[in-house]
Amino acid sequence: MSADERAVRGGRLRIVRDGHELARIAGDVFATVAETALRERGRFTIALAGGATPRASYAVLAADARSPKPRLDWSRAHVYWGDERCVPPDHPDSNYRMARETLLDVVPVPEAQVHRMRGEEEDPARAAALYETVLRASFDAAAPEVPRFDLVLLGLGTDAHTASLFPGSPVLPETTRLVAAPFVEKLGTHRITLTPPVLNAARHVVFMVSGSTKAEALRDVLEGEERPDLRPAQCVRPDRGSLLWLVDAEAAARLSA
Ligand code: 6PG
Secondary structure, three states: OOOOEEEEOOEEEEEEOOHHHHHHHHHHHHHHHHHHHHHHHOOEEEEEOOOOOHHHHHHHHHHHHHOOOOOOOHHHEEEEEOEEEOOOOOOOOOHHHHHHHHHHOOOOOOHHHEOOOOOOOOOHHHHHHHHHHHHHHHOOOOOOOOOOOOEEEEOOOOOOOEOOEOOOOOOOOOOOOOEEOOEEOOOOEEEEEEOHHHHHHOOEEEEEEOOHHHHHHHHHHHHOOOOOOOOHHHHOOOOOOEEEEEEEOOOOOOOOO
16 A cells, blocks of 8 residues: 555545645556456456546547557446436536546547446436346346446545435445336435445545535535435445545545544
């Protein structure tokens, strides 16, 4: 464990200077995991995070792909999402659109290897079921096997939600489904999300948390009472994988020294 890392609940915490450094390091972690996966399995599977924080990290990865000697062979990447809003893929709120604009329009991932959640579906439950079918087929993982991502990227909400697992969500205790479409009271809409079993089957999970608005939630998740029903990010404890909290100094400001 490097000097600027320390052990936290079920994983490691690394505090970096600011959002720029977080993006750079997240890009490096992503590339390192991908290189190992390519070496060991000939492909790498990644579940992208949504929201705003990952944009800068995806831009770092896109810049590397444009460099004279890119680190990664993106032709062997298989890209998924941790969650999606119930909007069309070209909607400003779409996590797919954000990743396409910042990363996927630049890196040469074959379209057949980009697996978006169909947020445009009239019936979110059907979209979730469709995505579960895609996951099982593309990982060749028939039930009850759980697909094992090489890397899952996650963010943290100010209410300690992650992916689209919100406080009080009926999906938090899920043990068999891979994908769900809960109605999120506070948003007044459905979301499509991977469930805890999938997140916890991953080889590597990386949370990216930036900014002072996340400081209280981060302290509650890492140092507060274990209440995953109220702090869904506490549900993420990889069974056989690594967990890294990559946070900037502002987000870490409320953590104990
Ligand atoms: C989403 C994300 C969500 C996000 C957090 C943090 O669809 O919004 O999956 O879980 O990671 O809300 O979002 P920011 O990075 O925008 O703060």
